[in-house]
Amino acid sequence: xxxxxxxxxxxxxxxxxxxxxxxxxxxxxxxxxxxxxxxxxxxxxxxxxxxxxxxxxxxxxxxxxxxxxxxxxxxxxxxxxxxxxxxxxxxxxxxxxxxxxxxxxxxxxxxxxxxxxxxxxxxxxxxxxxxxxxxxxxxxxxxxxxxxxxxxxxxxxxxxxxxxxxxxxxxxxxxxxxxxxxxxxxxxxxxxxxxxxxxxxxxxxxxxxxxxxxxxxxxxxxxxxxxxxxxxx
Amino acid sequence: xxxxxxxxxxxxxxxxxxxxxxxxxxxxxxxxxxxxxxxxxxxxxxxxxxxxxxxxxxxxxxxxxxxxxxxxxxxxxxxxxxxxxxxxxxxxxxxxxxxxxxxxxxxxxxxxxxxxxxxxxxxxxxxxxxxxxxxxxxxxxxxxxxxxxxxxxxxxxxxxxxxxxxxxxxxxxxxxxxxxxxxxxxxxxxxxxxxxxxxxxxxxxxxxxxxxxxxxxxxxxxxxxxxxxxxxxxxxxxxxxxxxxxxxxx
Numbered sequence: 001x002x003x004x005x006x007x008x009x010x011x012x013x014x015x016x017x018x019x020x021x022x023x024x025x026x027x028x029x030x031x032x033x034x035x036x037x038x039x040x041x042x043x044x045x046x047x048x049x050x051x052x053x054x055x056x057x058x059x060x061x062x063x064x065x066x067x068x069x070x071x072x073x074x075x076x077x078x079x080x081x082x083x084x085x086x087x088x089x090x091x092x093x094x095x096x097x098x099x100x101x102x103x104x105x106x107x108x109x110x111x112x113x114x115x116x117x118x119x120x121x122x123x124x125x126x127x128x129x130x131x132x133x134x135x136x137x138x139x140x141x142x143x144x145x146x147x148x149x150x151x152x153x154x155x156x157x158x159x160x161x162x163x164x165x166x167x168x169x170x171x172x173x174x175x176x177x178x179x180x181x182x183x184x185x186x187x188x189x190x191x192x193x194x195x196x197x198x199x200x201x202x203x204x205x206x207x208x209x210x211x212x213x214x215x216x217x218x219x220x221x222x223x224x225x226x227x228x229x230x231x232x233x
Numbered sequence: 234x235x236x237x238x239x240x241x242x243x244x245x246x247x248x249x250x251x252x253x254x255x256x257x258x259x260x261x262x263x264x265x266x267x268x269x270x271x272x273x274x275x276x277x278x279x280x281x282x283x284x285x286x287x288x289x290x291x292x293x294x295x296x297x298x299x300x301x302x303x304x305x306x307x308x309x310x311x312x313x314x315x316x317x318x319x320x321x322x323x324x325x326x327x328x329x330x331x332x333x334x335x336x337x338x339x340x341x342x343x344x345x346x347x348x349x350x351x352x353x354x355x356x357x358x359x360x361x362x363x364x365x366x367x368x369x370x371x372x373x374x375x376x377x378x379x380x381x382x383x384x385x386x387x388x389x390x391x392x393x394x395x396x397x398x399x400x401x402x403x404x405x406x407x408x409x410x411x412x413x414x415x416x417x418x419x420x421x422x423x424x425x426x427x428x429x430x431x432x433x434x435x436x437x438x439x440x441x442x443x444x445x446x447x448x449x450x451x452x453x454x455x456x457x458x459x460x461x462x463x464x465x466x467x468x469x470x471x472x473x474x475x476x477x478x479x480x481x482x483x
Binding site: 129131132134135136137138139140141142145149150153154157 | 281315323325336395
């Protein structure tokens with residue numbers, strides 16, 4: 001009997017079942033990035049305006065998010081958030097322990113990547129030379145006009161490449177969502193492996209899908225960067 | 234008319250401006266000279282609130298505000314009566330030259346896009362850059378950038394243009410073109426307040442020169458009074474240091 005480790009046929013065979021769960025993977029990646037960006041904007045504003053007490057808290061939070069492996073963060077939030085929120089939610093008839101784990105995954109990645117993005121945003125904004133802000137003010141622009149017309153667009157150019165990296169990181173981190181019971185693409189692959197006793201094909205298929213999506217993202221950000229660089233001249 | 238009265242400004246313990254009083258009449262080319270660290274740039278920046286003075290009164294075209302207590306709205310009002318040309322040009326790097334000039338018209342003065350661009354093109358012609366309308370700042374030389382910056386200031390038709398050492402960052406061979414444009418601005422009768430180290434230029438175009446040292450006005454007068462027979466020893470010393478030939482040739 002020949003040893004049957006791998007067959008391309010099975011990669012193709014398993015792919016549709018995995019791809020059916022791809023939307024979950026993408027939803028986690030994009031919603032956590034979007035939510036993270038909202039959080040990051042608030043944090044970056046606090047950093048830039050040096051809001052006194054908040055500033056210290058955020059510094060600690062940022063080093064927390066940077067230092068702790070993402071799967072540990074995931075477990076901490078997955079087990080920690082329900083305990084933290086239960087006193088407020090239970091009276092409303094909501095049991096956070098029974099909530100769909102996907103919310104915790106999105107929350108974890110949003111919170112975790114918000115730290116990176118906050119640093120990125122505030123660095124990009126401080127990266128625009130202050131002389132231009134003074135010029136904007138000197139011609140009578142308000143703070144808001146200055147941000148919209150001068151600082152914002154240039155900070156965006158600076159932040160764009162890093163933004164691409166954050167999305168790719170969040171996308172790859174979704175592969176850990178199964179550890180708290182989310183059935184995404186990886187979750188589906190594990191189910192197939194258990195059922196058929198063929199693991200390799202599923203993971204090879206997974207690798208291909210991640211690879212293609214990352215490639216597409218890279219391409220998209222490359223185009224964006226070129227477009228905005230051109231406008232700078 | 235612009236009047237500054239009793240302007241004081243400190244940075245921490247460093248008392249930079251120690252009670253400056255100045256009156257600048259309309260159409261005047263008012264030049265401020267003084268050594269580095271004498272407070273002349275700070276004084277200029279206090280006028281449009283890029284530095285907020287600690288004490289004193291600033292009045293431009295009949296609007297008078299307290300430096301210390303001016304509200305956001307008053308600051309904006311003062312800034313909209315002035316324009317500034319910076320040492321490092323400070324063009325908006327994400328906009329083309331003509332857009333830099335039109336920006337204030339469109340965004341601040343709410344002039345229509347088409348009219349703003351027409352006016353900007355005229356001004357670009359005036360500073361001799363009709364062929365650079367669509368160039369980005371990074372594609373222009375320092376002298377060209379500074380001429381765009383002057384056009385940007387002119388576009389707003391301010392009551393006064395503040396020039397903060399506009400040629401100090403330029404390569405020597407580019408200074409002439411910028412001074413040429415500034416001479417033109419002076420000839421147009423636009424009120425200008427100029428901080429500069431270009432003494433011969435100051436002598437040429439200034440209607441009034443004020444010499445500042447250590448945060449106080451030492452001496453003020455027409456160019457000929459300052460350069461030929463300064464009354465104060467401090468002024469004479471400064472001029473000897475910065476332009477030795479003056480003391481011998483005149």
